[in-house]
Amino acid sequence: MKKFFDDIKKDIKFKSAGPGKKLTEDTGTKPQVQSSSSAKPRKPPTDGSQKAGAAALARIEQQHRPRVLTSQDIIRNQVKRELEAEAAAVASGQEKAIEGSNVPVMGNSCLSVSGVYFTCPLTGATLTKSEREVHIKEAIFMRFEEDAIEASIMMVHTFNKDREKVKAAVDIMSKYIENICKNPTEEKYRKIKLSNKVFQDKVRCIEGSREFLQALGFESFMLPVEGQEEDEEFLVLAEQSEEALETMKEKRDRLQKGEPVRAQLDRQAQAFRASSYASNFELPPEFYNLSADELRREQMQRCEVVDKNAMLRTKAMREKEEQRERRKYNYTLLRIRLPDGNLLQGTFYAWDRIAVLFQFLRDSLVDGWQPFDLIAPGGHKLKETEEVALNESNLVPGALLTFSWDAAVQADIAAAGGKSPALLKPELMENIRTLS
Numbered sequence: 001m002k003k004f005f006d007d008i009k010k011d012i013k014f015k016s017a018g019p020g021k022k023l024t025e026d027t028g029t030k031p032q033v034q035s036s037s038s039a040k041p042r043k044p045p046t047d048g049s050q051k052a053g054a055a056a057l058a059r060i061e062q063q064h065r066p067r068v069l070t071s072q073d074i075i076r077n078q079v080k081r082e083l084e085a086e087a088a089a090v091a092s093g094q095e096k097a098i099e100g101s102n103v104p105v106m107g108n109s110c111l112s113v114s115g116v117y118f119t120c121p122l123t124g125a126t127l128t129k130s131e132r133e134v135h136i137k138e139a140i141f142m143r144f145e146e147d148a149i150e151a152s153i154m155m156v157h158t159f160n161k162d163r164e165k166v167k168a169a170v171d172i173m174s175k176y177i178e179n180i181c182k183n184p185t186e187e188k189y190r191k192i193k194l195s196n197k198v199f200q201d202k203v204r205c206i207e208g209s210r211e212f213l214q215a216l217g218f219e220s221f222m223l224p225v226e227g228q229e230e231d232e233e234f235l236v237l238a239e240q241s242e243e244a245l246e247t248m249k250e251k252r253d254r255l256q257k258g259e260p261v262r263a264q265l266d267r268q269a270q271a272f273r274a275s276s277y278a279s280n281f282e283l284p285p286e287f288y289n290l291s292a293d294e295l296r297r298e299q300m301q302r303c304e305v306v307d308k309n310a311m312l313r314t315k316a317m318r319e320k321e322e323q324r325e326r327r328k329y330n331y332t333l334l335r336i337r338l339p340d341g342n343l344l345q346g347t348f349y350a351w352d353r354i355a356v357l358f359q360f361l362r363d364s365l366v367d368g369w370q371p372f373d374l375i376a377p378g379g380h381k382l383k384e385t386e387e388v389a390l391n392e393s394n395l396v397p398g399a400l401l402t403f404s405w406d407a408a409v410q411a412d413i414a415a416a417g418g419k420s421p422a423l424l425k426p427e428l429m430e431n432i433r434t435l436s
Contacts (some may be wrong), residue, residue: 112398116286116331116347118263129286132263140261148215149251155208157258169206170255172198173213177252180237181245190237192218193225210235212255216248265331267346269364271428274341275435281398287331288397332396336361336374336403338423343435344403350391358384361403364428367421371406 118127122139140158143151160166179189192199192213203209218235225232240248272278329350334357336344346360362368374382377399390396405421413419 110282111284112281113268113284113333113345113347115284117266117268119266120263121261126266127263136261136263144211149212149254152208152212152215153255153258154261155211156206156255157208158260158262159207165202166206169203169209170258172202173209174252174256176213177216177248180240181249184240184242184245190239191223192235194233194235216251217244265347265349267348267360269360269428270345271424271432272335272343272345272435273432275343277435278335278337278343279400281333283333283397287329287333289328289330329391329396332390333398334390334395335398335400337400338403339405340423342424342432344424344428348390350396351389354382354386354388354390354393355384357382357390364424365421366423366425370421371409373404373406375402375404377401 116129118129118132119125120127120132120135120139122136122143125135127135136158140151140154143154156170157166176189176192183189194200194204213235216237217240218237221234221236222231223234223236332348332350334346334348338344344361344364346364348356348360358374361372361374376382376393376395380393382393382401395401410420413421
């Protein structure tokens with residue numbers, strides 16, 4: 001088709017170039033141009049060539065014409081713009097926070113819960129995630145005044161993260177005590193040379209180990225060493241009575257059974273009146289197992305959901321993606337709708353078992369001993385006996401569940417003339433709030 005147009009153009013140029021010339025003619029003389037009256041009229045293109053030319057021009061115009069956006073394209077672009085604006089707002093808010101600003105990324109009034117909080121088992125204080133470690137250390141140090149053995153055992157098991165190293169140190173210190181109890185009169189078992197390689201490599205590196213030995217009664221002395229000019233530091237224990245030796249065995253057992261002191265998650269149990277916002281969840285950043293940069297990227301990638309939903313994916317692909325999605329969350333906020341319409345809200349670890357949720361409900365109900373059912377979103381009935389985590393049940397990062405008393409048990413109670421069981425405990429109802 002392109003050749004067809006080129007031939008037409010060449011034909012027009014040839015005819016409009018004037019009369020032909022011989023190569024021997026003088027090119028300086030101007031040729032006489034024929035008048036328009038004497039020129040032969042050009043033949044118009046045939047109908048077939050006109051139709052072919054029109055079709056070709058239409059195709060050419062269509063190639064350069066910008067693509068018309070569909071309604072789905074418009075929606076996708078709008079979502080992308082909103083997500084970019086949201087990510088920019090989050091980044092701006094975090095930059096201000098770093099500079100010392102008190103303006104949060106999202107106001108607490110907009111959040112379903114103000115944050116994630118913990119309770120110190122030693123003091124009962126409510127702590128944020130960033131406060132818990134420092135507070136627990138201070139509480140353990142304060143414990144030395146009451147019970148130095150207990151405080152030092154807490155130090156050993158709490159301040160050291162490597163559990164294998166902790167076990168090795170505990171085993172060696174237990175061996176010290178066993179040797180002393182078996183050989184109470186032999187001085188060599190009651191002396192620990194601090195430069196000893198085993199002590200240096202296995203015990204001294206563990207925070208709280210020296211405090212434990214000192215709480216047992218060991219004291220520091222600089223003693224001479226055979227073959228050396230300078231004295232070295234030893235921990236020395238005085239000879240012990242039989243009663244003191246029995247006490248040492250008890251302290252050894254306490255050391256071996258010690259556990260780390262961990263702040264407990266504050267579930268922040270809260271009752272709400274019936275609300276149309278029950279299934280709306282706006283969560284603070286602490287709920288996500290992502291850094292600030294990862295959270296921003298996650299928000300940007302949400303615009304791909306439209307495209308992913310349009311793709312054909314296998315069941316294995318969907319399950320793998322769901323598992324990856326569940327690992328993004330550290331905590332989950334759950335609401336339970338009760339028969340009277342009121343709501344009970346609590347915060348949980350994403351890996352908490354279903355049984356933990358059932359126990360939380362029992363602790364919140366007046367008649368929690370009575371059997372009840374919990375229905376998850378989608379109509380799935382949860383079973384307390386199932387060893388399944390909340391994130392494995394798709395109950396992260398937030399979900400609305402439905403509570404109901406066991407129908408058979410309630411029928412028996414009604415037949416016996418009993419009353420319907422009460423719901424939430426008075427202390428929860430006294431602080432009931434309106435969800436907005």
